[in-house]
Every structure is written in structure tokens, then in C-alpha cells.
Amino acid sequence: MGVASGYGSTKTITAVKDTITYCFAAYGSSNLALNKPATASGQEAANNIPKAFDGNSGTRWASNSSSNTSWIYVDLGAPTRVSAVNLIWESYAKSYKIQVSNDAVNWTDVYSTTTGDGGNDEITFPATTARYVKMQSVLKNGFFGVSLFEFAVYSEAPSPLSAVHFIKLELKDQAGKLVSDNLYWRSLDNKYQGLNTMPQVNLTITSTTEQLGKKKLMKVKIVNPANSTGIAFGLHVQLLNPATNERVLPVIIDDNYFTVLKGEEKNITIEYDPALVSGEPVLDVKQYKPGI
């Protein structure tokens, strides 16, 4: 399916005891410039420098100058990998540069344009290491100076999400032990049509069976190879009677209708009564398809 190009991107959150909610962007990396100290060629009292870095696209920095060459830079605190900037303009520069530096004196251009048209500029450039990231105006557009609602800096370019996408949440304790593991699917348009066009994935399935009193216990390992075509969504596991192709019932399966991401595996057990099956049961694993 249209798996987000950000597939596999992860975000680790260090939660504090009693912190029960945490908001985070479900894509790309986080904004490195958020609430970081910054410097500019000038500012308006009401529209001051921090307002370009407050994560609020309703507040802005204004240069308070009619100069063409206003500038603003953020201090990330330490040399940091950067490869993308997002500018949300109020009053834009037609011609401007993005520059980086490690001493706020010597600046290197990583991006420049002479055809700026304001709005939202999502800029990417080859990854580099820098402590300071600057927007240097060369030619403003409006009568007044330049003004930015937001100036965000990323180590990785934010990836656009497909309409339907998956969110995997893992909760680990301080020792790194997995406490809970949940997978969610979400649709930006509330239609979930993308689930119907996901490719069927070639899974590697192996099983062993052992006697468990009068019952038998089948241990099943389902692997979604790292180079597969995508996510194995909504896997339905059942045992079939080889003679009739009918389901063997009842069986006790410790999980069902689960999803296995690329490069991951799932282990389940199926307990059944061999008296209900003539011969060896057939293990049937089906991925979600519309209509079944």
C-alpha cells in the first residue's frame, strides 16, 4: 500500500513517572529548533524572536526593519546533524539563503533561492553538522521587513504520511524490557481505503508440534522478511482438516488477527485435540483482503 515513506521512522520518548500523555509528531524527526535560543537582526516587541521557534504557527517573528538583508538564526546548543528546514512565512523574502555555522561567525550556505513565494517552504539539503542554522534574507518581497511564523530545523526531512498509516507503540521499562506492544492504524481521510490495496506479503511460516497430554500444541513462527513488499496486516490463523478443508474447532490460539511489520516475526501457539483431525492439520494463514 502507500506505506508512508517514513516507514520505519521511530521516536523514542523518555516518559517520567506519572506522565500519562505525551504528544509527538508521528513522522520525521522532531523539530530541533523548538524553544531554542535565537538571535536576529532585529525584532518587534510584540513579534519577537522566540515566536519563530515556539511551535505555534499563530505567532511570529518580525524583523522590524525595511532592510532587504534581515536575518535570524537559532542555536541548537551543540553541533547537530541537520538536513531540513521548514519556514512558514508571514512576510516573505523573494531571495534568501539557509546557512549553517558552528561558531555563529563563519556561515556556509546549504540552500538558496531567488524565487521565494512565501507560504510554507519545506527545504532539504545534504545532511551536515551544525550548531547554528540561519535564514539570511537577500531580497524581501513586501514593503515591510520579513516575518516568519515558524522556523523549524530537522535532522531528517519530515516524511509525508500516506492516507492510511500505522503507528506502533512499544512501552519498555527502565531496563529496556518490553512491557506492552500495540499497533494502530489511522486514516487521515477516515476512509481506510488503503487497507484494501495493500499487497499480499510472502511470509515465511514454520511450525513444530508437540504432545501436550491428550492435546497437541503447535508452535508457529511467522516471519515478514525485511525485504518484503510491506506490512502483513490482519493475519488470520486457523487449522484446517486435510480431508475436508473445514476448520478444526475448537482450538485455542493465543493470538489472532495480528499484524507483522517488515523485518519482524510473530510467535503463536495453537492447542488442539488430535481426535478432531484426521491426519495432520493444515496450518492456514491469511492476510487481510477485502471481502473475507
Ligand SMILES: [Ca+2]
Ligand atoms: Ca510561532
